[in-house]
Amino acid sequence: MTIVPVSLGERSYEVRIEAGLLDRAGDALAPYKTNRPFLVVTDANVAAAQWHRLEAALRSAGLQAELVTLPAGESTKSWAHLEALTDRMIEHGIERRDHVIALGGGVIGDLVGFAAAIVKRGCNFIQIPTTLLAQVDSSVGGKTAINSRAGKNLLGAFHQPALVLIDPDTLDTLGAREVGAGYAEVVKYGLIDDPAFFEWCEANGRALLDGDSEARAYAIARSVAAKAAIVAEDERETSGRRALLNLGHTFGHALEAETGFSDRLLHGEGVAAGMALAFGYSVRRGECSGQDAGRVVAHLRAVGLPASLADAGIEASGARLVEHMLHDKKMSAGTLPFLLARGIGQTYLAKDVDLADVAAFLDGR
Numbered sequence: 258m259t260i261v262p263v264s265l266g267e268r269s270y271e272v273r274i275e276a277g278l279l280d281r282a283g284d285a286l287a288p289y290k291t292n293r294p295f296l297v298v299t300d301a302n303v304a305a306a307q308w309h310r311l312e313a314a315l316r317s318a319g320l321q322a323e324l325v326t327l328p329a330g331e332s333t334k335s336w337a338h339l340e341a342l343t344d345r346m347i348e349h350g351i352e353r354r355d356h357v358i359a360l361g362g363g364v365i366g367d368l369v370g371f372a373a374a375i376v377k378r379g380c381n382f383i384q385i386p387t388t389l390l391a392q393v394d395s396s397v398g399g400k401t402a403i404n405s406r407a408g409k410n411l412l413g414a415f416h417q418p419a420l421v422l423i424d425p426d427t428l429d430t431l432g433a434r435e436v437g438a439g440y441a442e443v444v445k446y447g448l449i450d451d452p453a454f455f456e457w458c459e460a461n462g463r464a465l466l467d468g469d470s471e472a473r474a475y476a477i478a479r480s481v482a483a484k485a486a487i488v489a490e491d492e493r494e495t496s497g498r499r500a501l502l503n504l505g506h507t508f509g510h511a512l513e514a515e516t517g518f519s520d521r522l523l524h525g526e527g528v529a530a531g532m533a534l535a536f537g538y539s540v541r542r543g544e545c546s547g548q549d550a551g552r553v554v555a556h557l558r559a560v561g562l563p564a565s566l567a568d569a570g571i572e573a574s575g576a577r578l579v580e581h582m583l584h585d586k587k588m589s590a591g592t593l594p595f596l597l598a599r600g601i602g603q604t605y606l607a608k609d610v611d612l613a614d615v616a617a618f619l620d621g622r
């Protein structure tokens with residue numbers, strides 16, 4: 258088993274990563290037992306694909322659990338589901354020292370984390386992420402949220418989990434397109450500040466996506482370690498360090514908005530195209546070599562991810578895409594910070610970006 262510590266003083270916790278861990282989760286969860294059954298929250302797809310494994314693990318460790326199954330999909334991150342879930346937690350008699358379990362992708366993790374942040378002014382939660390995106394990104398770091406009518410993730414809290422249990426084998430039941438979208442976030446860590454990991458991705462990304470168990474576990478552990486280091490340095494995204502995790506997200510957000518945040522473009526696919534555009538724009542500014550930007554595009558395409566507006570099926574004008582960016586919640590004091598790159602593994606936050614120039618650049622893609 259690989260154990261990655263997330264060092265945050267009294268909010269520190271472990272991320273444990275091992276193939277087959279879900280079948281042994283009873284041992285990991287036993288220390289959190291109280292006189293109430295565990296409340297396990299999941300969505301309908303994960304309930305069908307993975308719950309039987311956790312249920313058996315809990316039973317064999319003599320632990321009781323009640324399952325709450327919510328509909329699958331982004332629309333579950335809503336006031337209505339938050340209200341129903343918090344009501345259920347209160348009816349269950351949850352106390353602050355209790356641990357609610359989030360079994361699922363980023364949707365379930367974000368919703369359960371936010372519910373745990375507010376019930377009784379904060380109880381505990383444990384993440385058992387079941388998508389690659391959740392395993393390498395959303396389950397670690399304590400960002401929790403639901404969506405508001407005005408946009409995604411606008412209502413939330415920083416609330417760290419008490420433990421994260423990652424079983425890469427859960428990906429066996431996840432669709433290939435979802436795994437690919439999560440893989441974009443893996444590549445992101447190489448592009449931010451770890452060129453050797455990007456090289457590893459170039460050599461092993463295909464095997465990972467084809468289900469190679471060693472490659473999956475290695476990439477998850479390295480991604481989690483990268484995220485843990487950034488979160489330990491800048492838990493609340495105040496110093497700018499944590500903002501590096503948004504590489505590709507400003508361009509990607511515009512593409513997602515253009516496609517109506519629909520299945521036409523999954524979040525990770527938007528991030529993939531967004532990272533390629535961030536590198537392309539860095540070349541236009543004379544800051545990054547065309548060779549590095551070319552490697553990013555080539556790798557994303559080699560694993561079937563979009564690396565341009567055309568790949569993502571976007572025909573909108575640059576001006577329209579910039580308009581979407583202006584609605585991004587990362588806007589601060591009327592300016593939009595962009596994550597750009599001086600090369601692979603050399604991402605930085607640029608605050609001097611001229612949006613008219615970004616629009617002109619996008620018109621050429």
Ligand code: NAD
Nearest residue numbers: 302306329362363364365387388390391395400427430431
């Ligand atoms: P998701 O939770 O919707 O999962 C994707 C789909 O896969 C769903 O249909 C789900 O039911 C299904 N699924 C999950 N695991 C499965 C499995 N093992 N087998 C079969 N089906 C499975 O989406 P996601 O991509 O995991 O997460 C996206 C969410 O994460 C967004 O809401 C985003 O805002 C959020 N997010 C949060 C953070 C953070 O730091 N908190 C970071 C990135 C993204």
Ligand code: GLY
Nearest residue numbers: 394398400499502
């Ligand atoms: N996924 C961005 C963050 O956790 O900060």
